[in-house]
Amino acid sequence: xxxxxxxxxxxxxxxxxxxxxxxxxxxxxxxxxxxxxxxxxxxxxxxxxxxxxxxxxxxxxxxxxxxxxxxxxxxxxxxxxxxxxxxxxxxxxxxxxxxxxxxxxxxxxxxxxxxxxxxxxxxxxxxxxxxxxxxxxxxxxxxxxxxxxxxxxxxxxxxxxxxxxxxxxxxxxxxxxxxxxxxxxxxxxx
Amino acid sequence: xxxxxxxxxxxxxxxxxxxxxxxxxxxxxxxxxxxxxxxxxxxxxxxxxxxxxxxxxxxxxxxxxxxxxxxxxxxxxxxxxxxxxxxxxxxxxxxxxxxxxxxxxxxxxxxxxxxxxxxxxxxxxxxxxxxxxxxxxxxxxxxxxxxxxxxxxxxxxxxxxxxxxxxxxxxxxx
Numbered sequence: 001x002x003x004x005x006x007x008x009x010x011x012x013x014x015x016x017x018x019x020x021x022x023x024x025x026x027x028x029x030x031x032x033x034x035x036x037x038x039x040x041x042x043x044x045x046x047x048x049x050x051x052x053x054x055x056x057x058x059x060x061x062x063x064x065x066x067x068x069x070x071x072x073x074x075x076x077x078x079x080x081x082x083x084x085x086x087x088x089x090x091x092x093x094x095x096x097x098x099x100x101x102x103x104x105x106x107x108x109x110x111x112x113x114x115x116x117x118x119x120x121x122x123x124x125x126x127x128x129x130x131x132x133x134x135x136x137x138x139x140x141x142x143x144x145x146x147x148x149x150x151x152x153x154x155x156x157x158x159x160x161x162x163x164x165x166x167x168x169x170x171x172x173x174x175x176x177x178x179x180x181x182x183x184x185x186x187x188x189x190x
Numbered sequence: 191x192x193x194x195x196x197x198x199x200x201x202x203x204x205x206x207x208x209x210x211x212x213x214x215x216x217x218x219x220x221x222x223x224x225x226x227x228x229x230x231x232x233x234x235x236x237x238x239x240x241x242x243x244x245x246x247x248x249x250x251x252x253x254x255x256x257x258x259x260x261x262x263x264x265x266x267x268x269x270x271x272x273x274x275x276x277x278x279x280x281x282x283x284x285x286x287x288x289x290x291x292x293x294x295x296x297x298x299x300x301x302x303x304x305x306x307x308x309x310x311x312x313x314x315x316x317x318x319x320x321x322x323x324x325x326x327x328x329x330x331x332x333x334x335x336x337x338x339x340x341x342x343x344x345x346x347x348x349x350x351x352x353x354x355x356x357x358x359x360x361x362x363x364x
Contacts, residue, residue, distance in 0.1 A: 028246040033346040036247060062284055065300045067208045068276025069247045076277045077284040088281055096273065099246025100253055104265060106240045107254030118358060123236050125331055125357020127322035129350040130239035132335030134213065134318055138311040140340065151305035158309025162217055163316045169207050169218035173306070180302035186294035 015050065017083055017090050023048065024075055024094030034137070036071035036095075037063075044078055051078060072096065154180050193260055194267055196226065201252065201271040208276060210307020212249030216314030219252075220321075227259055231321035238318060242350055331357055 027039045037060070044051045051059070059081070063073035072092060079091030113119050145151040154176065161172045200222055208215045216238070223229040229237075237258070241251030249272070256268030323329050331353045338344055 030245060032243075032245045033348075034242075034248060058287070059284070061296075061300060062280065062287055064210065065296070065303060066276065066280040066283055067206050068273070068280055069208070069212050069249055071247050072273060072277060073280040076281045080281055080284060085281070088277075092273070092277055096246055096250060096269075099244045099250040100269060102244040102246075103240050103250045103253050104257060106244070107237070107257040107265070110236065110240070110254065111258060118362075121358035121361050122354040123239070124322075124324075124328060124354075124361070126239045126243075126350055126354035127232075127235040127318075128328035128331040128357065129335040129353030130235070130242045131315065131319040131322045132332035132353075133242060133339055133346050133350065134311075135315045135332070136336045136339035138213070138308065138315050141311070142308045145305050145308055151308075154302075154305035155309040155312060158306050159312045159316070162310060162313040166221075169215060169310070170203075172310075173207065173209070176306050176309070177302065180306055181299055184298045184302040186298050 015048065015082060017086060020079060020082060020087055021090045021094045024079075024091045025097060028095045029098035037074065040071060040074050040078070050082055055081070150183055154183070194263065197256060197259065197264060197267050198271045200226065201256075201268050202275050205272050205275040206279065208249075209303055210310065212247070213314045214307045214310035217310070217317040220317045223255065227255075229255065229258065231317075233258075235318055235321040239322075239350065243347055327357060327360055 023043055027036060027043060031039050041056060045053055045056050059074055059077045060070075062077060063070045066073055072095060075091040075095045076088040079088035081087075083090070139146070142155075145155065157179075158172060158176050161167050161175060162169070167175075204215045204219055204222075207218065220231060220234050223234060224231065237251050237254045240254055241248035244250055250269075252268050252272045253265045256264035256266070258264075260267070319332065323332050335349050335353055338349055339346060
């Protein structure tokens with residue numbers, strides 16, 4: 001690789017903070033209806049080429065394994081990759097700023113009109129659709145997990161402990177995580 | 191003041207427990223809000239659906255919970271305590287990762303956490319569904335949405351708004 005391309009790659013890899021902020025702000029503002037991770041992939045891998053496809057997959061795995069919202073984790077990881085801690089902070093703020101203002105506006109409206117009869121009727125339908133949406137997303141995210149006995153058993157056991165036995169979440173995780181990790185231990189394969 | 195501290199601790203805990211994304215902590219959040227902060231299930235489901243309408247991560251709806259309980263300061267407190275702990279954790283794990291690289295155990299942990307978070311998401315569906323599916327019409331609206339999300343590429347925002355409008359019309363005129 002020549003020196004010139006080295007330099008151009010180095011340039012690509014350390015974009016301006018303002019550019020990072022603007023790009024994540026844009027995703028935060030247009031990603032109505034979810035699928036933020038897809039927007040992030042387009043930005044990071046295709047549009048700006050800030051990450052290679054491999055780097056993206058590695059960060060995706062960390063984002064999904066760690067607690068927190070996957071899309072927010074991705075912003076923190078790729079921001080750090082590009083410009084260190086400050087980049088992580090800027091990317092995260094950019095991603096959540098537009099939606100925060102949006103929901104806050106709705107919250108203010110909700111607090112002031114919660115007795116409005118028509119608003120209540122509309123909210124009933126909206127809430128019903130939201131639960132249909134959540135069910136569909138859960139189903140789709142699960143992919144193969146619904147068809148394999150091992151994962152299905154873990155899903156059902158977790159659901160029962162949480163929703164039927166009504167244990168608190170830390171207890172459910174303390175019970176299920178060791179069992180599941182044992183079942184998926186490295187020697188087993190997948 | 192003690193309300194703000196309680197909010198901070200509760201949402202920081204939820205943040206660290208949100209394995210597999212925010213949906214996994216929905217049932218826990220719902221029962222915690224009902225028991226400690228007096229937000230009933232119906233209110234919770236309303237607020238949850240705001241998150242689905244907004245751009246960006248749909249769990250930003252936690253801001254509305256903070257706002258309901260303690261105004262703008264509450265919203266700010268909840269935002270920080272729900273997003274900071276998990277983000278900082280992920281940030282440092284990302285740095286460790288770059289140092290240590292791939293290990294078979296990381297794969298194992300990820301494979302193990304996947305069905306657990308699905309089970310928790312199923313509990314989230316159950317919690318939200320129980321509070322929002324309260325009549326035949328709401329059941330129909332939820333099923334239509336479920337079907338259309340899986341079978342079409344329609345933007346969920348249109349489905350949610352359409353369901354709100356259709357539901358209101360049906361309940362007003364039938």
